[in-house]
Amino acid sequence: MEHVVTTDNLTKMFGSFTAVDKLTLKIKQGEVFGFLGPNGSGKSTAIRMLCGILEPTSGSGTVLGYDIAKQSEEIKSKIGYMSQKYSLYDDLTVYENLEFYSGMYSIPYSVRKKRIAEMIGMSLLEGRENELAAGLSGGFKQRLALGCALISHPQILFLDEPTSGISPTSRRMFFKIIQRLANEGVTVMVTTHFMDEAERCNNIAFISEGSLIANDTPDNLRNSVIKGCLVELEYPDAMSKIQEIEKIPYVRECTIHGSLLHILLDSESSLEPFNKLINAEAKKIKPSLEDIFIYLSRMKKKAG
Numbered sequence: 001m002e003h004v005v006t007t008d009n010l011t012k013m014f015g016s017f018t019a020v021d022k023l024t025l026k027i028k029q030g031e032v033f034g035f036l037g038p039n040g041s042g043k044s045t046a047i048r049m050l051c052g053i054l055e056p057t058s059g060s061g062t063v064l065g066y067d068i069a070k071q072s073e074e075i076k077s078k079i080g081y082m083s084q085k086y087s088l089y090d091d092l093t094v095y096e097n098l099e100f101y102s103g104m105y106s107i108p109y110s111v112r113k114k115r116i117a118e119m120i121g122m123s124l125l126e127g128r129e130n131e132l133a134a135g136l137s138g139g140f141k142q143r144l145a146l147g148c149a150l151i152s153h154p155q156i157l158f159l160d161e162p163t164s165g166i167s168p169t170s171r172r173m174f175f176k177i178i179q180r181l182a183n184e185g186v187t188v189m190v191t192t193h194f195m196d197e198a199e200r201c202n203n204i205a206f207i208s209e210g211s212l213i214a215n216d217t218p219d220n221l222r223n224s225v226i227k228g229c230l231v232e233l234e235y236p237d238a239m240s241k242i243q244e245i246e247k248i249p250y251v252r253e254c255t256i257h258g259s260l261l262h263i264l265l266d267s268e269s270s271l272e273p274f275n276k277l278i279n280a281e282a283k284k285i286k287p288s289l290e291d292i293f294i295y296l297s298r299m300k301k302k303a304g
């Protein structure tokens with residue numbers, strides 16, 4: 001089976017509000033699939049439908065060949081899932097948490113010890129087996145939660161913002177583990193707000209207000225999405241200049257990135273007149289994933 005996740009016009013409504021809107025996508029076995037979008041765009045809702053926790057309103061989907069609407073029990077027993085508010089038992093130790101999840105997944109007693117040791121190794125928790133989960137710092141907690149989600153050796157792992165609220169070092173460690181799992185054949189669908197993590201995914205889907213607005217490799221997104229010429233400009237007091245710059249007819253967009261302005265011009269031939277007009281030296285740049293997502297979100301808003 002090449003595609004371990006497929007969805008076709010998958011939709012979830014809460015009352016009259018559409019949280020996930022006709023989502024159609026495919027995820028290949030062994031890839032790290034980044035699921036991105038602003039707060040409230042429907043990422044967690046989509047993942048919960050894929051995990052068999054939430055019933056779709058319409059449309060369909062499969063995970064490991066199982067129908068998400070009709071075979072949710074099979075799916076739940078075959079996948080690993082770490083929710084945004086992942087659940088560890090604070091009053092159990094590291095070891096006991098893993099033992100508890102072994103029980104939940106009915107891991108045979110004969111392999112439990114070995115499996116728990118493997119997860120402790122993977123999550124870099126050696127020597128902390130007897131510490132209470134409550135006392136662990138953020139990065140350790142997150143890796144323990146990952147160990148719990150992986151204790152049954154699932155072929156696919158759904159991670160909902162696993163790296164929010166932890167240090168950059170812990171984030172990097174966490175993502176390395178994810179990439180190693182994918183190299184071993186585990187498929188990983190992961191939501192994140194961090195562009196450096198998106199960069200490391202094999203494929204990215206970007207959703208806004210419940211709809212898919214881009215789905216491609218990071219390279220293809222960078223090379224093909226933005227039409228026009230993106231330039232960067234260091235400008236004192238950049239914030240106050242945005243409105244003025246946006247009034248220039250061949251300027252399509254102007255966004256602020258720290259102390260820099262990113263300006264989207266109609267074409268490269270506008271660069272010289274632009275620099276003359278504002279008496280500056282803007283330079284052409286290759287768009288980053290962040291530029292792409294800001295651009296896509298704005299296009300979507302304009303389209304209504």
Ligand SMILES: Nc1ncnc2c1ncn2[C@@H]1O[C@H](COP(=O)(O)OP(=O)(O)OP(=O)(O)O)[C@@H](O)[C@H]1O
Nearest residue numbers: 014018019037038039040041042043044045046084
């Ligand atoms: N059970 C529910 N009942 C009503 N509305 C809901 C429910 N669950 C989610 N929503 C709404 O659906 C929308 C999508 O929410 P969701 O949690 O899927 O977004 P998200 O992309 O995961 O956001 P975040 O990045 O903040 O985690 C939001 O507007 C949210 O308020």
Ligand SMILES: [Mg+2]
Nearest residue numbers: 043044045084
């Ligand atoms: Mg969410």
